[in-house]
Amino acid sequence: xxxxxxxxxxxxxxxxxxxGMEGELLPVLHAVQAAFGHVPQAAxxxxxxxxxxxxxxxxxxxxxxxxxxxxxxxxxxxxxxxxEACQAMGGDRLALAAQEWLGLDWHQTSADGxxxxxxxxxxxxxxxxxxxxxxxxxxxxxxxxxxxxxxxGVRS
Amino acid sequence: MPLDAAAxxxxxxxxxxxxxxxxxxxxxxxxxxxxxxxxxxxxxxLVEVETxxxxxGFGPMTAADVGQxxxxxxxxxxxxxxxxxxxxxxxxxxxxxxxxxxxxxxxxRAHGGFVGLERALGMGVEARLADVIASGLRxxxxxxxxxxxxWRTVAAAVADRKYIVCNADEGDSGTFAxxxxxxxxxxxxxxxxxxxxxxxxxxxxxxxxxxxYPDAIAMMTAAVDVAREAGVLGASVAGSxxxxxxxxxxxxxxxxxxxxxxxxxxxxGKRGVVRAKPPLPALEGFLGKPTVVNNVIxxxxxxxxxxRGAQAYADFGMGRSRGTIPLQIAGNVARGGLFETAFGMSxxxxxxxxxxxxxxxxxxxxxxxxxxxxxYFPPALFDTxxxxxxxxxxxxxxxxxxxxxxDDSADxxxxxxxxxxxxxxxxCGKCTPCRIGAVRGVETIDRIARGEAAAVPLLTDxxxxxxxxxxxxxxxxxxxxxxxxxxxxxxxxxxxxxxxx
Numbered sequence: 001x002x003x004x005x006x007x008x009x010x011x012x013x014x015x016x017x018x019x020g021m022e023g024e025l026l027p028v029l030h031a032v033q034a035a036f037g038h039v040p041q042a043a044x045x046x047x048x049x050x051x052x053x054x055x056x057x058x059x060x061x062x063x064x065x066x067x068x069x070x071x072x073x074x075x076x077x078x079x080x081x082x083x084e085a086c087q088a089m090g091g092d093r094l095a096l097a098a099q100e101w102l103g104l105d106w107h108q109t110s111a112d113g114x115x116x117x118x119x120x121x122x123x124x125x126x127x128x129x130x131x132x133x134x135x136x137x138x139x140x141x142x143x144x145x146x147x148x149x150x151x152x153g154v155r156s
Numbered sequence: 157m158p159l160d161a162a163a164x165x166x167x168x169x170x171x172x173x174x175x176x177x178x179x180x181x182x183x184x185x186x187x188x189x190x191x192x193x194x195x196x197x198x199x200x201x202l203v204e205v206e207t208x209x210x211x212x213g214f215g216p217m218t219a220a221d222v223g224q225x226x227x228x229x230x231x232x233x234x235x236x237x238x239x240x241x242x243x244x245x246x247x248x249x250x251x252x253x254x255x256x257x258x259x260x261x262x263x264x265r266a267h268g269g270f271v272g273l274e275r276a277l278g279m280g281v282e283a284r285l286a287d288v289i290a291s292g293l294r295x296x297x298x299x300x301x302x303x304x305x306x307w308r309t310v311a312a313a314v315a316d317r318k319y320i321v322c323n324a325d326e327g328d329s330g331t332f333a334x335x336x337x338x339x340x341x342x343x344x345x346x347x348x349x350x351x352x353x354x355x356x357x358x359x360x361x362x363x364x365x366x367x368x369y370p371d372a373i374a375m376m377t378a379a380v381d382v383a384r385e386a387g388v389l390g391a392s393v394a395g396s397x398x399x400x401x402x403x404x405x406x407x408x409x410x411x412x413x414x415x416x417x418x419x420x421x422x423x424x425g426k427r428g429v430v431r432a433k434p435p436l437p438a439l440e441g442f443l444g445k446p447t448v449v450n451n452v453i454x455x456x457x458x459x460x461x462x463x464r465g466a467q468a469y470a471d472f473g474m475g476r477s478r479g480t481i482p483l484q485i486a487g488n489v490a491r492g493g494l495f496e497t498a499f500g501m502s503x504x505x506x507x508x509x510x511x512x513x514x515x516x517x518x519x520x521x522x523x524x525x526x527x528x529x530x531x532y533f534p535p536a537l538f539d540t541x542x543x544x545x546x547x548x549x550x551x552x553x554x555x556x557x558x559x560x561x562x563d564d565s566a567d568x569x570x571x572x573x574x575x576x577x578x579x580x581x582x583x584c585g586k587c588t589p590c591r592i593g594a595v596r597g598v599e600t601i602d603r604i605a606r607g608e609a610a611a612v613p614l615l616t617d618x619x620x621x622x623x624x625x626x627x628x629x630x631x632x633x634x635x636x637x638x639x640x641x642x643x644x645x646x647x648x649x650x651x652x653x654x655x656x657x
Contacts, residue, residue: 022442023426023442023443025425025426026407026423026425027405027406028425030406030408060427064410064427065407065409065428066408066409066410067367067407067409068408083329083330083578084329084330084487084524084560084571084574085329085330085486085487085558085560086329088486088487088488088560088562088563088566089487089488089515120368121327121329121411121528121578121581121582122328122329122331122368123161123165123368123369124326124332124335124368124369125162125165125332126329126330126331126484126486126487126492126558126560127162127198127485127486127489127492127493127494128162128166128197128198128200128492129486129487138161138164138371140165140166141165141166
């Protein structure tokens with residue numbers, strides 16, 4: 001079985017699993033991203049056909065939401081909160097330090113594929129700011145020491 | 157031990173592991189119950205030990221200090237219920253949060269759960285609507301629209317299907333009340349939604365949770381399953397009512413989806429663009445059907461109103477702001493967390509009294525109330541009582557009751573610039589004042605920063621246009637943080653100018 005055929009089959013399974021749901025496109029896209037690590041461009045026409053939508057409609061939704069990736073993320077994903085409560089606790093300074101240390105701007109992945117750096121606007125940890133999220137794990141009261149440990153952990 | 161995301165982000169899991177290891181060393185059998193957070197985030201992770209006198213607290217606990225839980229020490233806080241933060245509150249909506257095991261129906265019932273639903277099931281639709289209206293409850297998501305009036309509109313609408321949508325897209329910085337209640341007492345949200353469903357005759361409910369809240373998503377999903385298995389939800393609500401079921405949906409990182417019409421589009425599987433109103437979602441909402449869209453806290457407060465009575469709830473508060481509001485105190489504060497209290501507390505008492513001033517120990521410069529679209533208040537406005545109308549009168553908004561404190565190192569020109577930058581990133585693009593205005597706003601503030609005094613009236617004019625011409629609160633309220641920064645902190649906008657001159 002070729003890689004492409006395998007992809008189509010998996011996408012077909014995902015679409016079938018969501019049949020009967022009202023307004024199923026977001027749950028379907030979340031499932032596709034969970035399966036592939038991103039929403040592959042090639043998936044768009046397959047989804048459109050399976051869901052009875054136009055390719056433009058599917059593309060429009062994929063591109064609207066920040067969560068859906070066009071390309072796979074790095075092996076680690078470091079998200080730093082950029083919102084006001086974290087700003088009030090020095091979040092901007094830590095964010096700049098992380099960018100410099102990793103040599104990455106927001107949304108960039110390191111050349112070796114180790115880490116993707118992302119901004120996030122509020123993790124709901126505003127009373128223990130600044131906040132970060134590493135591979136899904138939440139970190140509060142971020143300081144230089146904790147950030148250094150996180151950065152060390154995402155470099156491999 | 158709290159399993160709240162804030163407690164976990166501060167090391168709760170490590171503390172649990174250390175406690176268990178320590179218990180083994182000491183030959184003690186430990187019964188660890190995971191509950192929500194009490195809201196005293198500066199004390200998280202907060203370990204509580206059940207004693208005959210009550211629950212004794214230890215915090216902020218670290219893995220290295222767990223010995224103190226057994227031997228006592230400087231982290232021992234005494235009985236949690238006796239702490240000033242707890243005693244000074246009126247915990248109605250959050251009464252169970254941090255107390256019970258969030259997924260235990262037995263715990264929930266033992267602490268007054270489902271009393272409201274059972275009472276509501278024994279009442280007629282009109283009586284239920286009258287109670288919600290009489291309680292004075294207004295939408296806690298930020299708009300402050302009377303919940304009972306919204307319900308009455310949906311109840312009166314004729315349609316083959318109606319929906320209840322719980323808006324859990326809590327994107328405002330400084331707010332975490334929705335997250336806390338979903339993680340700490342999810343059945344209260346389910347009970348509120350069930351009461352809404354049987355009242356407006358909706359058969360299906362959605363909880364739309366932002367993807368940034370993985371713990372809340374897991375907890376709410378598990379709680380819905382438990383409630384369905386127990387027969388609270390399903391073909392007959394609590395075994396005697398009409399059918400009502402709930403589905404949890406996850407957002408995809410779009411701030412604008414907190415706006416109700418954008419949220420509905422997102423639920424339908426579309427781009428989260430804002431819809432023009434009218435038609436109101438109450439008449440043409442999800443898939444064009446009559447839909448109640450309420451915030452998490454509004455819905456979680458409904459059982460309280462039916463349990464205690466509408467008048468008992470309305471007796472709290474002042475003016476047209478009735479009941480209680482969960483204040484969320486965050487940012488640069490000595491004591492940050494959630495504090496539920498009747499409306500009317502002054503901002504100064506909240507920031508300087510309750511929160512103990514800044515964490516940095518420097519003077520408070522500005523307090524942003526109501527999220528990224530809320531105004532920055534200077535200490536000169538600290539006597540403003542925490543109420544919808546009074547905040548509007550002071551050029552601000554209560555919003556979702558998030559309070560973010562900044563010390564004197566804050567640069568208010570930079571904060572105003574961020575407000576526009578955020579609006580530009582998150583704008584859905586449907587209306588021009590928001591889509592273009594946010595970008596021009598950043599540019600205009602950069603001109604002011606370069607010392608162009610002529611750009612100041614342009615900024616004011618741009619804000620007027622956005623306020624009057626935007627389709628929703630994102631474009632319409634971004635002028636609040638910008639104009640309040642300009643009005644109350646003119647020096648920060650003049651510094652660059654003086655340097656240029």
